[in-house]
Amino acid sequence: MISNKAYDILKWIVIIFMPALNGLIFALGNVLQFDTTVVCGIISAVHVFLGALIGVSTKNFNKKNASQKEGET
16 A cells, blocks of 8 residues: 555646646657657556556545445444
């Protein structure tokens, strides 16, 4: 399990940073006439992978909290 702070940092990276970085690299590549296909493809693959991991973690956390709340009543 990861701490709440680590989860929040990873979530920020996946939701805000990685799409912004990918967009920046793509735009700069077009302006500077560089082929950014490989770099943007790698960033996108890592982005999807981390997003899936965070989604699974969130689902497991919510399931655990729901079962704990049921046990309290």
